Amino acid sequence: MEEKREITRATGIMGGATSLSRVFGLVRDVVVARFFGAGFGADAFFMAFTIPNLLRRFFAEGSLTAAFVPTFSKVFHEQGKAEARRVANICWTLLLLVMAAVTLCGILASPWIVRLIGYGFSAVPGKLELTDFLNRLMFPYIFFVSLLALITGILNVLGHYFWPSVSPVLLNLAMIVSAVLLAERLDTPVVALAIGVLVGGLLQLAIQFPVLKNNGIRFRLDFHFRHPAVRKVVKLMLPGLAGVAVYQINIVVTRLLASFLPQGSVSYLYFGQRLFEFPQGIFVVSLAQAVLPAMSRQVAIGDDAGFKDSLRYALVLICLVTLPAAVGLVLCAVPVYSLFFMHGAFEYEDVRQTAVVLAAYAPGLLFAGVSRVVVPSFYAMNDTRTPVWVSFWTLLVNAGLGLLLMQPFLHVGLALALTFASVFNCSVLLYLLRRRLGPLGLMPVGSSMLRIVPATALMGGSVYLMLHNVHWQVAGSFWLRVLLLAGAVSLGAVIFAAACLAMRVPEAAQAFRFVKRRLGWKT
Helix, strand or coil, rough: CCCHHHHHHHHHHHHHHHHHHHHHHHHHHHHHHHHHHCCHHHHHHHHHHHHHHHHHHHHHHHHHHEEEEEHHHHHHHHHHHHHHHHHHHHHHHHHHHHHHHHHHEEEEEEEHHHHHHHHHHHHHCCHHHHHHHHHHHCCCHHHHHHHHHHHHCCCCCCCCHHHCCCCCCHHHHHHHHHHHHHHHHCCCCCHHHHHHHHHHHHHHHHHHHHHHCCCCCCCCCCCCCHHHHHHHHHHHHHHHHHHHHHHHHHHHHHHHHHCCCCCHHHHHHHHHHHHHHHHHHHHHHHHHHHHHHHHHHHHHHCCCHHHHHHHHHHHHHHHHHHHHHHHHHHHHHHHHHHCCCCCCCCCHHHHHHHHHHHHHHHCCCHHHHHHHHHHHHHCCCCCCHHHHHHHHHHHHHHHHHHHHHHHHHHHHHHHHHHHHHHHHHHHHHHHHHHHHHHCCCCCHHHHHHHHHHHHHHHHHHHHHHHHHHCCCCCCCHHHHHHHHHHHHHHHHHHHHEEEEHHHHHHHHHHHEEEHHHHCCCCC
């Protein structure tokens, strides 16, 4: 029960902080759409940002966190804070050297990398050259954000979640301010976004140091790279790098294929994925980060029953959020893009195309969420190899389906390919985890699902009735429509929560009790 409370607490804190970040991310995307639309400059920026963003997940959010957190947690709880501080210093030193080399190589090799992932841009004069310039300018971002990932792992093990989770707000603010202040003053306006990325990455890193200092951690250079714990991190990280690389190559493959489609296709996929990632970033990623330290502790003390219980609890929480979120994304796509994006260079046809992409992405939210929880289960057991192989086969499925579906369905076919690949990835991971651990006892998950699905249907019907009679393709009263959309979302959330409580979904009741305690309500 204590582990469940800690998972719920950590998820709530990170989810709240990430919600704030995602709101600012939505504002950022609205600003980008208004200033740059879905065309030449926007396509170039989104393609260029693919590289540093890929490496961010490649080094930072993926394999580094997965390898470092269980190892650092074990050292901290078994050998004490002093030894944990030493391990942190060695990892900091090693990461500084590695990421400096990666950043330099990335800038020098930029022309070849950009041509590889955006070859279709070569048919449009100047588009490939602009993409190369933006990529060079933004590449140091990966240096800052990789160091941030290490600090995030340290703070999470120490029980601090808020500041690492809220730091992306600074990236979004930097991009918004740069676009507003610099876009009209530069010969190439979209360069303002790249400047914002660079400044935002530096600010994200800088705000973590006061928290570290308050916890008695001040980084010092330490070159004892043969320390057993550090060698274990590297050993776990190497196959993890391959696994994350394969996953991220899925996105690169999708954008490479999109570069051969009509202009704007890359932008449609980007804007569709951004709203798709809104609930994923707020809850799914937060839950995955919260459950890893808990599962790592249970593995360290040999609590197999507790490990499976944490897994089941996390899976039900994923279903509790992603099922209604997926339905909500489909129903609210046109209203959201119409209200907030349909201004300036972003027209209704762009709204419609992006909404269809989001509808194709939405069903994958559940399966991507389950995978996000199952993969840390392997990481907690110090197994980073299994997710690598699953990711490799998922890449092949995505690439094959992308080639098959892009001809009849264009960019929507590429979104559908990623969704089908997510289903494949989730199914194989669960199968292999069951083979490894034996029966997972997922009957309670299925029982909760039987209650969550009707509640989701009731919510979806209510939201549809409120929104479907509005003509979103034409201009209207902005604030009236905002109130209507907010009312529909709020009513849907209330109906879903009430239905889950009425149907006695245990995890919904527990989450409700947690919220009441946080608000100081009497139970």
